[in-house]
Amino acid sequence: MTTTELAVPLFDLRLTDADLAAVAGALRDGELGAGPRVGAFEERFAAHLGARHAVAVSSCTAALHLAYLAAGVGPGDEVIVPSITFAATANAALYCGATPVFADIVGLHVPQIDPEHVETLIGPRTRAVCAVHFAGYPAAVDRLRVLCDQHGIALVEDTAHAPLADLSGRPLGTFGSAGAFSFFSNKVLSCGEGGLLCTDDDEIARRARALRAAPMDGGTFDYRFDGPRAALLTSRLAGLAADVAARRALVHRYRRAFAGIDGLGVPFRDSDVEHSSCYVMPVVVDDPSRRGPLRRALRERHGVQTSLLYPSIHEFTAFRERYGEQHLPRSQAWSDREVTVPLYPHLGAAEQDRVIEAVAQELAC
Amino acid sequence: MLTPTEDEIAAVVDCYRRGWLTQGPGVRDLESALGGLFSCHARVVATPTAALHLILRVLGVGSADEVTVVERRRGEDLPSRRERHRPVVEEVTGLLDGRPAALAGDLAYLSFAGPLGLGSGGAVLTASAEQADLVASLRSHAMTSGTWERHHGREETYDVVDLGYNYRFDEPRAVLALARLAALGARVETR
Numbered sequence: 001m002t003t004t005e006l007a008v009p010l011f012d013l014r015l016t017d018a019d020l021a022a023v024a025g026a027l028r029d030g031e032l033g034a035g036p037r038v039g040a041f042e043e044r045f046a047a048h049l050g051a052r053h054a055v056a057v058s059s060c061t062a063a064l065h066l067a068y069l070a071a072g073v074g075p076g077d078e079v080i081v082p083s084i085t086f087a088a089t090a091n092a093a094l095y096c097g098a099t100p101v102f103a104d105i106v107g108l109h110v111p112q113i114d115p116e117h118v119e120t121l122i123g124p125r126t127r128a129v130c131a132v133h134f135a136g137y138p139a140a141v142d143r144l145r146v147l148c149d150q151h152g153i154a155l156v157e158d159t160a161h162a163p164l165a166d167l168s169g170r171p172l173g174t175f176g177s178a179g180a181f182s183f184f185s186n187k188v189l190s191c192g193e194g195g196l197l198c199t200d201d202d203e204i205a206r207r208a209r210a211l212r213a214a215p216m217d218g219g220t221f222d223y224r225f226d227g228p229r230a231a232l233l234t235s236r237l238a239g240l241a242a243d244v245a246a247r248r249a250l251v252h253r254y255r256r257a258f259a260g261i262d263g264l265g266v267p268f269r270d271s272d273v274e275h276s277s278c279y280v281m282p283v284v285v286d287d288p289s290r291r292g293p294l295r296r297a298l299r300e301r302h303g304v305q306t307s308l309l310y311p312s313i314h315e316f317t318a319f320r321e322r323y324g325e326q327h328l329p330r331s332q333a334w335s336d337r338e339v340t341v342p343l344y345p346h347l348g349a350a351e352q353d354r355v356i357e358a359v360a361q362e363l364a365c
Numbered sequence: 366m367l368t369p370t371e372d373e374i375a376a377v378v379d380c381y382r383r384g385w386l387t388q389g390p391g392v393r394d395l396e397s398a399l400g401g402l403f404s405c406h407a408r409v410v411a412t413p414t415a416a417l418h419l420i421l422r423v424l425g426v427g428s429a430d431e432v433t434v435v436e437r438r439r440g441e442d443l444p445s446r447r448e449r450h451r452p453v454v455e456e457v458t459g460l461l462d463g464r465p466a467a468l469a470g471d472l473a474y475l476s477f478a479g480p481l482g483l484g485s486g487g488a489v490l491t492a493s494a495e496q497a498d499l500v501a502s503l504r505s506h507a508m509t510s511g512t513w514e515r516h517h518g519r520e521e522t523y524d525v526v527d528l529g530y531n532y533r534f535d536e537p538r539a540v541l542a543l544a545r546l547a548a549l550g551a552r553v554e555t556r
Contacts, residue, residue, distance in 0.1 A: 013384040020378050023537075027377060030368030033484030058411055058485075061506075061531040087506050087525045094528055185387045192386030192535035193411070215414060222414035226484045228537065232381070295521060308522050316525035318507060 007303030008342045008351045011186040015232070022235035023228045031227025041230035042196075044237055048164075049171050051179070051198040053205035056230060057212055060160045060182030060195035062223035064092035066211055067178035067197055068128060070204040071154035073098045077127035079156075082113040083312040083331040085132040089158050090313050098127065102314045104328045108284050109267050111334050112139040119147055128154040131176070135309070136188065136277035137268050138167035141175035156180070159198075161279035163189045164244045173198050178208075183233060188247070188277045189240055191229040246345035247278035250352060254281050254341070257356040263287060263363045265337075280309055281343040285363070288336035294362050295339060302358035307340040367482025373544045380540045388505070391539035396488070398546050403457075403468055405490050406497035409539065410504050413487035415532035416474035417454075419500045420489055423472065424452050443469040457490065472496065481545040486534050504532040 026037050038056055046054035057063050073079055075097030081089045083102040090100035101121050106114045111134050118129055129148055131139040141157060148155040159165075159173040160182035166172060173179025178201070183194035197208050213219020251273050258266045265284040268276070285291050298304040312335040313319055314326045341355050369377070380391065392409050399407035410416050426432060437443070443453055455470025458479065468490055477486035489500045502508075507529030510522075534542075 013386065015381055015384065020381055023381055024374050024378050027369045027374045030366060032366045032369075032482075059531040059533075087508070087529075088531065091506065091528060091530070095530075185385075190386070192537060193531070193533055214412070222412040224412075224485065228377070292521070311522055311524075313525070318525045318527050 006299075006305055008305065008347075008355055010305040010307050010340065010342050011344045012346070013185060013190060013344075014346055016235075016239070019232055019235045022231040026227035026231040029227070031231075033226050034224050035227045037227040037230040037234065038225050041234045041237075044234055045181075045196060046198065048237060048240075049173055049179075049198055051171075051174055052200045052202070053198065055197045055199075055205060055208045055212060056225035057195045057197060057208075057223040058225060059088075059193055059223075060158075060180050060184065061088040061092060062212075062221065063178075063180035063182075063195040063197040064088060064130070064156070064158060065095050065221070066208040066223070067156045067180050067199075067204075068092050068096050068098070068130075069211060070197075070199075070201075070207045071128045071156060071177050073127045073154075076125060078123065078125045080118050080121050080126060080129045081313075082130075082132050082134075083314045083326075083328050084111055084134060084310055084334055085158065085313065086160065086310060087313055087316065087318075089130055089132055090319070093130075099125075100313075101126070102326060102328055102331075104330045105334060107330050108265060108334060108337070109269075111135075111267055111282070111338075112137070113144075114330075115140050115143045115147060118144065122147075122151050122153070126151070126153055128156055128177075130156045130158055132158040132160070133162035133165060133172050135268075135282055136161045136165050136279040137272050138162070138165060138172055138275055141167060141172070145175050160184075160187065160195075162277050164240055165277040166275050174200065177201060178204055183229070188244065188279050189233065189236055191232045191236070194225060194229050194233070243345040244277050247343060248273050248276070250343060250345075250347055251276075251278045251281055253349075253352060254343075254356070258283060258359070261360050261363055263290070264359065278343065280307075280340045282309060282338050282340050283359070284334065284337040285339065286337070288333075290363070291337055291339060294359070297362045298341075298355075298358050301362075302354065304355050304358050305342060308335075308338055309340045310338075311335050366478070366484055367545075369541060373541055376540050376544055377537050380537045386536050388533045388539075389536055391536040391543065392534055395534075395539045395543045395546070398543060399488055399490070402546075403473075403490050405468055405492045406494055408489045408497050408500040408504065409534045409542075410487055410489065410500075410532040411534055412485055412532070413474055413476035413478070415504070415530070416476075416487040416489045418530075419503050419532065420454055420472050420474060422503055423489075423491075423496050423499050424454075446471075468492070477542055480549065481542055483538065483542055483545070486538055486542055503527065503529045505529060506531060 079093035155176035507527035
């Protein structure tokens with residue numbers, strides 16, 4: 001089935017006339033590189049988050065790389081990361097010459113890095129722990145903050161999924177030495193390619209800005225951002241709260257419907273939804289052998305696109321070749337059972353019902 | 366940097382309106398156009414720094430290796446391919462007088478900042494399809510399928526087969542680069 005036949009895509013990006021006018025304004029002013037609009041967006045985002053600094057960069061991968069470097073991660077060090085995340089969370093440690101060490105998740109209902117497992121992995125070479133706020137729901141960064149402080153190591157937050165999410169009222173991204181946000185197309189706040197590092201630490205912000213610059217400007221990586229994308233994000237930031245509210249309402253509706261389907265599990269609790277930016281809607285099938293056929297049937301028979309967030313990183317060829325087989329049973333169970341169903345702010349009730357009915361029908365067979 | 370014309374602004378804004386912003390058909394069209402100009406394979410990346418990094422990865426340059434950096438004088442020829450003992454990487458600076466040009470180096474890179482007047486973007490140029498494929502893989506996390514393929518139902522999942530990066534360019538910038546490249550060609554035709 002092609003896109004045109006897809007009745008319900010996994011995500012859909014719809015920009016407003018105001019968003020488009022903001023982009024056109026930046027282009028008309030010739031701000032094709034880093035100019036005043038980038039600075040203005042950084043100020044706006046920092047204020048929205050309640051962080052001292054925001055440094056806009058070319059991607060979340062770049063933000064993670066700079067966050068690790070600024071935390072002092074270097075050759076020979078270890079960074080503890082979850083395996084249920086995008087590969088960049090671990091790759092950014094490799095860019096620093098460090099080794100990613102994989103921690104398991106808490107379980108199928110809490111697919112977040114497990115602080116108890118993290119504690120057993122901390123050793124003399126551990127320099128940092130990276131907590132991923134999976135699907136926009138808070139990982140246990142309060143407990144991890146205490147744990148990292150006890151061991152004198154850094155906590156970095158991978159907030160790619162989680163703008164406008166909180167733990168006990170405190171914005172995600174403000175618990176660690178730095179937070180790394182993503183503005184990739186399918187994200188909650190998106191502009192195509194883009195990312196941002198936030199921090200309260202003046203020195204970390206200074207280092208991140210210096211490393212972000214191009215080599216010819218005395219920088220290193222050329223992770224710079226530009227005016228049109230900054231203008232778009234500034235415009236979209238104004239609608240973020242409404243977008244997240246729409247996502248939360250859709251997630252509550254999914255949760256009520258999916259609760260009655262045999263063979264299907266729904267992670268997180270109802271009360272977690274109000275603290276999440278609800279980036280995606282993950283569900284887990286009880287029987288992993290049904291996952292592949294379910295995804296195929298949803299696409300081919302019902303025009304419903306799904307995804308898998310995520311295949312466990314430790315099982316990718318590149319990581320198996322480097323580190324051999326690793327035993328992370330709960331991450332494995334998640335990767336074998338998870339299905340991500342469509343979610344975006346303007347997903348209509350009819351489309352959502354189509355997804356719900358398709359899942360119910362296929363699992364009833 | 367060159368301020369976009371109203372036509373260019375309209376093309377970029379239209380791309381944003383369509384809503385597909387991740388590397389897709391626009392980037393592929395830009396690669397075809399560059400590949401046509403230089404009679405080779407072109408892979409577009411986020412920056413010229415990224416292009417050079419990926420070239421060094423393709424050549425297997427590691428931490429113990431040395432790379433000789435030389436400035437080539439105007440009109441000076443590179444040693445012929447047979448005379449070389451090591452791969453030669455060339456920075457293409459005179460792109461784009463709009464006319465087809467042959468590459469002297471084994472691999473080349475260029476920046477969209479100069480000739481196209483953009484704020485970012487660059488490309489890797491190579492005669493080798495295999496090297497071009499490796500660049501394409503490494504610029505997007507060495508994943509076996511991209512967002513475009515998965516969105517269009519061609520792939521269900523992916524593997525990660527190497528240490529890759531996010532060095533992708535995006536569609537709106539590719540649309541602008543392509544418009545500028547076409548304009549450059551048209552100006553030369555007129556002259």
